[in-house]
Amino acid sequence: MNTARGPLVGQPRYGTRPTMKDVAARAGVGLKTVSRVVNGEPGVTAETERRVRDAITALGFRRNDSARILRKGRTASIGLVLEDLADPFYAPLNRAVEEVARDHGALLFNGSSAEDPEREQEVALAFCARRVDGLIVIPAGHDHRYLEPEIAAGIATVFVDRPAGLISADAVLSDNFGGAREGVAHLIAHGHRRIGFIGDRPGIHTAAERLRGYRAAMAQAGLPVADEWLGLGPTAPDRVRAAAERMLTGPEPVTALFTGNNRVTVTVLELLARSPRPAALVGFDDLELAGLLSPGITVVAQDAARLGRTAAELLFQRLEGAEDTPRHVEVPTRLVVRGSGELPPVTG
Amino acid sequence: MNTARGPLVGQPRYGTRPTMKDVAARAGVGLKTVSRVVNGEPGVTAETERRVRDAITALGFRRNDSARILRKGRTASIGLVLEDLADPFYAPLNRAVEEVARDHGALLFNGSSAEDPEREQEVALAFCARRVDGLIVIPAGHDHRYLEPEIAAGIATVFVDRPAGLISADAVLSDNFGGAREGVAHLIAHGHRRIGFIGDRPGIHTAAERLRGYRAAMAQAGLPVADEWLGLGPTAPDRVRAAAERMLTGPEPVTALFTGNNRVTVTVLELLARSPRPAALVGFDDLELAGLLSPGITVVAQDAARLGRTAAELLFQRLEGAEDTPRHVEVPTRLVVRGSGELPPVTG
DNA sequence: CTGAAAGCGCTTACAG
DNA sequence: CTGAAAGCGCTTACAG
Numbered sequence: 001m002n003t004a005r006g007p008l009v010g011q012p013r014y015g016t017r018p019t020m021k022d023v024a025a026r027a028g029v030g031l032k033t034v035s036r037v038v039n040g041e042p043g044v045t046a047e048t049e050r051r052v053r054d055a056i057t058a059l060g061f062r063r064n065d066s067a068r069i070l071r072k073g074r075t076a077s078i079g080l081v082l083e084d085l086a087d088p089f090y091a092p093l094n095r096a097v098e099e100v101a102r103d104h105g106a107l108l109f110n111g112s113s114a115e116d117p118e119r120e121q122e123v124a125l126a127f128c129a130r131r132v133d134g135l136i137v138i139p140a141g142h143d144h145r146y147l148e149p150e151i152a153a154g155i156a157t158v159f160v161d162r163p164a165g166l167i168s169a170d171a172v173l174s175d176n177f178g179g180a181r182e183g184v185a186h187l188i189a190h191g192h193r194r195i196g197f198i199g200d201r202p203g204i205h206t207a208a209e210r211l212r213g214y215r216a217a218m219a220q221a222g223l224p225v226a227d228e229w230l231g232l233g234p235t236a237p238d239r240v241r242a243a244a245e246r247m248l249t250g251p252e253p254v255t256a257l258f259t260g261n262n263r264v265t266v267t268v269l270e271l272l273a274r275s276p277r278p279a280a281l282v283g284f285d286d287l288e289l290a291g292l293l294s295p296g297i298t299v300v301a302q303d304a305a306r307l308g309r310t311a312a313e314l315l316f317q318r319l320e321g322a323e324d325t326p327r328h329v330e331v332p333t334r335l336v337v338r339g340s341g342e343l344p345p346v347t348g
Numbered sequence: 349m350n351t352a353r354g355p356l357v358g359q360p361r362y363g364t365r366p367t368m369k370d371v372a373a374r375a376g377v378g379l380k381t382v383s384r385v386v387n388g389e390p391g392v393t394a395e396t397e398r399r400v401r402d403a404i405t406a407l408g409f410r411r412n413d414s415a416r417i418l419r420k421g422r423t424a425s426i427g428l429v430l431e432d433l434a435d436p437f438y439a440p441l442n443r444a445v446e447e448v449a450r451d452h453g454a455l456l457f458n459g460s461s462a463e464d465p466e467r468e469q470e471v472a473l474a475f476c477a478r479r480v481d482g483l484i485v486i487p488a489g490h491d492h493r494y495l496e497p498e499i500a501a502g503i504a505t506v507f508v509d510r511p512a513g514l515i516s517a518d519a520v521l522s523d524n525f526g527g528a529r530e531g532v533a534h535l536i537a538h539g540h541r542r543i544g545f546i547g548d549r550p551g552i553h554t555a556a557e558r559l560r561g562y563r564a565a566m567a568q569a570g571l572p573v574a575d576e577w578l579g580l581g582p583t584a585p586d587r588v589r590a591a592a593e594r595m596l597t598g599p600e601p602v603t604a605l606f607t608g609n610n611r612v613t614v615t616v617l618e619l620l621a622r623s624p625r626p627a628a629l630v631g632f633d634d635l636e637l638a639g640l641l642s643p644g645i646t647v648v649a650q651d652a653a654r655l656g657r658t659a660a661e662l663l664f665q666r667l668e669g670a671e672d673t674p675r676h677v678e679v680p681t682r683l684v685v686r687g688s689g690e691l692p693p694v695t696g
Numbered sequence: 697c698t699g700a701a702a703g704c705g706c707t708t709a710c711a712g
Numbered sequence: 713c714t715g716a717a718a719g720c721g722c723t724t725a726c727a728g
Contacts, residue, residue: 017501019705030715035707043713060497065477067705070418071720077457086443086653088436088636095434098460107474109425110458112446126455129413149408153365269640288436289637292617305434367721378699383723391697415721419704 018059027055038063069131078134078315079109079127081120086112089262089285089304090138093160096308097136104316106133117141128155134315136160136308142203144169156318160311162205163328170318172311172329176206176284179300179333180213181220183282184258186298186335188221191345192256192280195223196247198231198240198268199260199284207232210260210284229254240267248279255345256280262287265297280343286336296338306331366407375403386411417479426482426663427457427475429468434460437610437633437652438486441508444656445484452664454481465489476503482663484508484656490551492517504666508659510553511676518666520659520677524554524632527648527681528561529568531630532606534646534683536569539693540604540628543571544595546579546588546616547608547632555580558608558632577602588615596627603693604628610635613645628691634684644686654679 020034027034029052036044037052044052055061069075080097082090094110101108109127113120120140124147127135134156135147142165151157151169158170187195197214200207211232218225228250231243244267247254257279259265265283272279286301310329368382375382377400384392385400392400403409417423428445430438442458449456457475461468468488472495475483482504483495490513499505499517506518535543545562548555559580566573576598579591592615595602605627607613613631620627634649658677 021705024715031705032707032715033713036714039707045713048713060501062473062477062497064479064705065474066414066423066479067418067720068707069720070415070705070722071707073720075414084443085446086440088439091436091439092434094458095432095460098433098458102459107478108458110442110446110456111450112443125410126413129410130455131412131414149410153408266637266640269637273640273642287637289614289617289635289641292614292621293637293640294621294642369721372699379722380699380724381697384698387723393697396697412721415704416723417704418706418721419723421704 017064018061019064020061022059023052023055023061026059027051074133075131076105077107077109077130077132078136078312079111079124079130079132080136081111081113081123081127082138083115083140084112085110088288089302092305093138093308096305097312100309100312100316104319113138113140115140117143121146125150131155133319134158136311136315137164138162139164141165156315158311158315158318160307168326170311170314170326170328172307172314172331174206174302174307175330175332176209177213177216179302179335180210180258180260180284181217182213182333182335183284183298183300183341184214184217185220186337186341187256187258187280187282188217188223190256190280190342193223193345194226194229194252194254194256196229196231196244196254196257197260198243198247198257198264200232200235200264202232207260214258226252235261235263235267237267240264241271244268244271248275248277253277253347254279255347256282256341256343259283261285265299269293269297278343278346280341280345282341290336291338293340295340295343298338298341299336301334301336303331303334365412366409367412368409370407371400371403371409374407375399422481423479424453425455425457425478425480426484426660427459427472427478427480428484429459429461429471429475430486431463431488432460433458436636437650440653441486441656444653445660448657448660448664452667461486461488463488465491469494473498479503481667482506484659484663485512486510487512489513504663506659506663506666508655516674518659518662518674518676520655520662520679522554522650522655523678523680524557525561525564527650527683528558528606528608528632529565530561530681530683531632531646531648531689532562532565533568534685534689535604535606535628535630536565536571538604538628538690541571541693542574542577542600542602542604544577544579544592544602544605545608546591546595546605546612548580548583548612550580555608562606574600583609583611583615585615588612589619592616592619596623596625601625601695602627603695604630604689604691607631609633613647617641617645626691626694628689628693630683630689638684639686641688643688643691646686646689647684649682649684651679651682 023034024031037049078101098108111123117140128150136158138160139162144164144167160172163171202208233239259268262285283299286299290297368379371382372379385397426449446456459471465488476498484506486508487510492512492515508520511519550556581587607616610633631647634647638645
């Protein structure tokens with residue numbers, strides 16, 4: 001029962017806090033003088049400054065940055081729209097963006113699209129309505145024309161992990177094609193000829209690029225790709241399991257699998273653990289504990305932190321007035337050899 | 349070279365966007381009428397509304413929520429200070445907080461303390477300066493008196509995962525004591541008598557509680573606790589490895605280990621994988637892939653999403669005027685049996 | 697149904 | 713060195 005505070009519903013809450021006006025009155029100075037002291041501007045005598053500081057302490061004043069922002073025109077905040085704040089893959093990206101924002105004195109709004117294009121738009125536009133200085137988006141949708149007016153109005157925007165749809169904009173992407181090609185070539189180098197690819201729907205840019213990398217590696221080695229070796233579609237465990245089982249059985253089973261992302265890899269690992277015949281495996285995306293399994297899981301690791309850092313740095317370059325031609329930056333992947341990708345082919 | 353936008357450095361950026369005033373001028377109506385249409389308030393004829401909507405579309409107007417906020421007194425935003433945005437453990441907590449915030453129409457500021465009390469304070473106070481309606485803090489420091497003026501001024505504050513230091517405030521905590529006790533009792537039930545505990549510095553609340561749970565389970569079973577079975581200190585891999593090696597060798601080695609958090613568990617797992625003699629293991633905190641190892645890792649799992657959801661719900665209850673007595677809410681843990689905790693004692 | 701005035705808490709531009 | 717006035721883009725309270 002804090003009657004001093006009173007009911008909070010629908011009530012303004014600033015009223016309970018001292019403002020610069022209150023500080024000025026108490027110190028017996030003008031508003032502008034308080035502003036000078038608070039912002040460390042020159043031109044205040046030591047004695048005046050002391051009176052102002054005393055008043056600030058006595059009243060417990062803290063500058064309202066929301067008001068400051070309205071006047072100054074810049075919000076010193078950026079928004080990051082990612083797919084799912086709970087997804088461990090994006091956590092280092094998120095942190096890296098935060099660090100760069102921090103270096104530039106900006107705060108970070110976070111929001112999840114939940115892989116829903118409408119929610120992506122809703123979250124991104126809510127950030128824009130707050131007039132964030134910049135926006136970093138991991139696209140869920142394929143049409144980002146809704147952001148064109150915002151970008152034109154000066155909200156710097158960078159896409160990460162997947163490119164923007166139907167607009168020309170900055171993007172920072174992993175080398176999905178090269179990474180997948182390297183992973184599949186690694187399996188080929190270890191003697192595999194029949195290699196399955198299980199990945200997400202090819203409508204998703206990253207999935208399509210990784211599939212392209214798979215095909216390139218096979219072609220480079222002069223190997224054919226049978227339709228039965230491709231399992232493309234939603235990464236729900238049931239679908240992935242069915243695809244893997246189909247590839248691993250029959251008269252001419254695959255001897256190795258390349259899995260297109262970490263969700264697929266986990267499902268396939270569970271299946272392989274119960275499978276009578278071993279199969280080699282290389283997965284796209286690294287996994288915690290991947291080194292503790294036996295064999296360890298060989299993966300094509302993305303550098304999520306670098307994706308985030310690069311995107312945020314590009315964003316602040318834009319804010320500092322970098323030229324306007326949209327840039328696409330590619331971040332390399334890294335093959336991490338741990339055992340599962342070096343298993344020899346086992347047939348019959 | 350977008351000359352229409354011009355240089356961005358130090359320039360206000362709102363100037364490039366239409367305001368309600370612009371819309372009013374174009375539609376030939378008053379400012380308030382535009383406000384009514386934008387906010388869906390009644391009392392505007394269909395014809396007037398149409399004119400206003402046309403002007404909005406023509407100018408590409410989007411309401412500036414930062415200005416709105418200044419006038420309304422509530423920012424419809426909350427701040428979450430966690431230890432590390434990159435830590436997968438906090439990712440589901442973060443997402444859960446976002447969902448609750450979203451349900452209440454609030455946006456989410458995110459920041460990491462990096463386990464540095466000063467940075468925690470800096471980030472939390474930056475959020476306060478923006479006048480967030482509420483604050484959720486995963487404490488890095490042990491003194492939160494710096495938040496007292498903010499809380500008194502009406503910023504609802506809830507601590508999660510660890511309690512506030514030196515102030516009385518809402519807190520949502522896992523049942524660290526009960527969870528650890530259950531995990532250790534599980535090892536005892538499987539025949540272990542000499543059980544090691546490796547955890548973080550006991551100055552950390554969660555570490556102390558888990559240690560207390562360990563002691564309680566041992567005491568309840570009438571088992572002594574040798575000093576050599578306790579490895580308390582920083583969770584750097586070197587220190588943890590040394591502690592585990594010490595406990596697992598010698599004339600009277602432990603037959604089981606209880607690890608106080610997931611970082612410790614991973615280090616101990618790496619060591620056990622190379623160890624000649626198997627030891628049972630129960631870890632505090634769940635791990636991705638824990639079920640795929642052989643044996644699977646038995647853990648005491650925290651419900652991070654529930655921690656976040658509970659904290660955020662408590663926060664919004666406060667904002668809606670719930671009574672002011674600080675509340676402490678405990679979230680239960682769950683023992684997940686997978687194999688490593690059911691290994692029998694192996695001696696000699 | 698509609699709008700002019702005042703004000704949210706600051707900063708900017710200017711005058712003393 | 714200091715401060716009164718105007719204004720950032722909205723909403724509130726009030727009058728027509």
